[in-house]
Amino acid sequence: MSTNAAIRAEVASLTSSISHYKKLLDDMQTRLGVLQSQLDSVVYPVSTLPPEMMSEIFTHCLPTERWMDMVNTSEAPLLLMHVCRTWRQITISTPNLWTTFDVNVAGIYNYFPEIAQSWLARAREYPLSVKISGVLWDISDTGGYSGRLFRDLPTAFSENPFFRAEHRCENPSGDGRVFPGIPSTSEAVHPPYQNGPRP
Numbered sequence: 001m002s003t004n005a006a007i008r009a010e011v012a013s014l015t016s017s018i019s020h021y022k023k024l025l026d027d028m029q030t031r032l033g034v035l036q037s038q039l040d041s042v043v044y045p046v047s048t049l050p051p052e053m054m055s056e057i058f059t060h061c062l063p064t065e066r067w068m069d070m071v072n073t074s075e076a077p078l079l080l081m082h083v084c085r086t087w088r089q090i091t092i093s094t095p096n097l098w099t100t101f102d103v104n105v106a107g108i109y110n111y112f113p114e115i116a117q118s119w120l121a122r123a124r125e126y127p128l129s130v131k132i133s134g135v136l137w138d139i140s141d142t143g144g145y146s147g148r149l150f151r152d153l154p155t156a157f158s159e160n161p162f163f164r165a166e167h168r169c170e171n172p173s174g175d176g177r178v179f180p181g182i183p184s185t186s187e188a189v190h191p192p193y194q195n196g197p198r199p
Helices: 001-042 049-057 087-093 109-123 145-157
Strands: 098-106 129-133 165-170 186-189
Touching: 087 098, 109 145
Parallel strands: 098 129, 165 186
Antiparallel strands: none
């Protein structure tokens, strides 16, 4: 067989194979569409509950451990937002789910203000409890991690007339108001850890 004939034969074989697999793909896509339609038509019992009842159920899903970092997509309320569109809408519109802002700032300080403002907006007029943990160092360094946090936190919370904070943090300087721009019911300033590594 000449070279040209061999090439034509291979082209014909590949063309036939492509047509075969295209048909298989079309069949699978059709079957997938049928199965997806069947799933979409399923009505789960929980989906028949009124939003008010769903909101009440969701409040019992919040973590109970006080050390839990709530800015965590594997825990309520953020977890509930990722189940489906309906659950997301109910979660966002349930202020009770957002009245505790318990967060470790170590991994989120670059976008902490946006998270805090969003959380506060969802809590609406409900009283908000805030707990912020993490190793904080020189807050006078406005360009550093701790300095940016202490600069941005008042902006995130101080405009809400319902917010009152109980400040509890490890202040390296050991004196002065920690968050002077935030209305406070009480404040506890603790000395820094002596053996913690500096960032």
